[in-house]
Amino acid sequence: MIKRDNHYVPDSYLKRWANVQGKVLTYRVLVPHQNTYEWKPHSPKGIGYHEHLYTRMAVGGETDDIETWFETEFETPAARPLQQAVTDRQLSAEDWRRLIRFLAAQDVRTPAQLVGQLKRWNETLPSLINEVAAEAVQKLEVAKRTGIAFPTADPLENAELFPVRTVIETNADKDGGMLRVEATIGRSMWLWSLKHVLNRTLDVLNNHRWTILLSPPGIEWLTSDNPVVRLNYRDAEDYDFRGGWASPGTVIFMPLSPAHLMYTQIGAKRQLPRGTVAPVELAAQIQQFTVEHAHRYVFGRTANPEVALWRPRTVDSQAFHAEAEQWKTWNPEQSEAEQSLIQHRAQSLR
Numbered sequence: 001m002i003k004r005d006n007h008y009v010p011d012s013y014l015k016r017w018a019n020v021q022g023k024v025l026t027y028r029v030l031v032p033h034q035n036t037y038e039w040k041p042h043s044p045k046g047i048g049y050h051e052h053l054y055t056r057m058a059v060g061g062e063t064d065d066i067e068t069w070f071e072t073e074f075e076t077p078a079a080r081p082l083q084q085a086v087t088d089r090q091l092s093a094e095d096w097r098r099l100i101r102f103l104a105a106q107d108v109r110t111p112a113q114l115v116g117q118l119k120r121w122n123e124t125l126p127s128l129i130n131e132v133a134a135e136a137v138q139k140l141e142v143a144k145r146t147g148i149a150f151p152t153a154d155p156l157e158n159a160e161l162f163p164v165r166t167v168i169e170t171n172a173d174k175d176g177g178m179l180r181v182e183a184t185i186g187r188s189m190w191l192w193s194l195k196h197v198l199n200r201t202l203d204v205l206n207n208h209r210w211t212i213l214l215s216p217p218g219i220e221w222l223t224s225d226n227p228v229v230r231l232n233y234r235d236a237e238d239y240d241f242r243g244g245w246a247s248p249g250t251v252i253f254m255p256l257s258p259a260h261l262m263y264t265q266i267g268a269k270r271q272l273p274r275g276t277v278a279p280v281e282l283a284a285q286i287q288q289f290t291v292e293h294a295h296r297y298v299f300g301r302t303a304n305p306e307v308a309l310w311r312p313r314t315v316d317s318q319a320f321h322a323e324a325e326q327w328k329t330w331n332p333e334q335s336e337a338e339q340s341l342i343q344h345r346a347q348s349l350r
Helices: 011-017 065-086 093-108 111-146 187-199 202-207 280-293 315-346
Strands: 006-008 024-028 039-042 047-051 056-058 061-063 163-169 177-183 209-216 231-237 238-240 253-254 260-265 295-298
Touching: 011 024, 011 065, 011 295, 047 315, 056 065, 056 187, 065 093, 065 187, 065 260, 093 187, 093 202, 093 253, 111 187, 163 202, 187 202, 187 315, 231 280
Parallel strands: none
Antiparallel strands: 006 047, 024 039, 024 295, 056 061, 163 177, 209 260, 231 238, 231 253, 253 260
């Protein structure tokens, strides 16, 4: 049975923000009309997901192997360390490693990151593909002229996910032809990039000094549908969320519960000891950055009136329904593109 509802924020994580009724209070950033409830209670399982976000087409049909991979490699291993962390118990080196892996997955698997990646790829990939194709043609011409075999590249990791097809069309007289490289920017490319990042570059996060900060009295950490913040901070009016996993000075944090927040500043010689109660001024900044960094939802155990000040809702019926329609057609459109690539590869092997 394919898992239809793919939670990009695991419900096991959101449960920590559930109130006594078992509901998470949700502030929606984009709403269709002004009368929409500012804060609405949701079951942890009923929020933070899209249908078939990680589903993909494979040779045998639809598969949810990526969803299963997230669960077995990142969520389940982190369950015990998360419980240890939010109950102020001792954490081993292995516990920290699993928490860091969980944070990394939460950083890259969200719709906010998907939207950003698709935008960047649409801007940069066409010229990059042209450059790669031109270079390949030059190498082919040299190989033909010199008789030296064309160098072969190492097999691409997770190649079944990489949505690029190469077509060589030979002229009728067999002398020359055309090389065409086509890439489909969409779900398959995003899933390939997720596996690449989490398999290849995740370990750099283990090099940092991590701590867990406690919220001060009267403040509960909020979280969002884009919960990992990578902050480049220069002053209160000059900051951005484009920090890297290995960028000196970047602050990375993710709330673990209303009282606990995982935190590091890359390259800092000193880190606040675990269990330090965050100063009120720092806590207020963290809350503001969490809200500003949200994509479509802010989550809390209680309705926080300051959220509307930091992030006023966008009231736009047209944009709201257009986005809903995009998610409605997401799986059919992406599945069609993925199936087309599978058929092309099958034909090329005949």
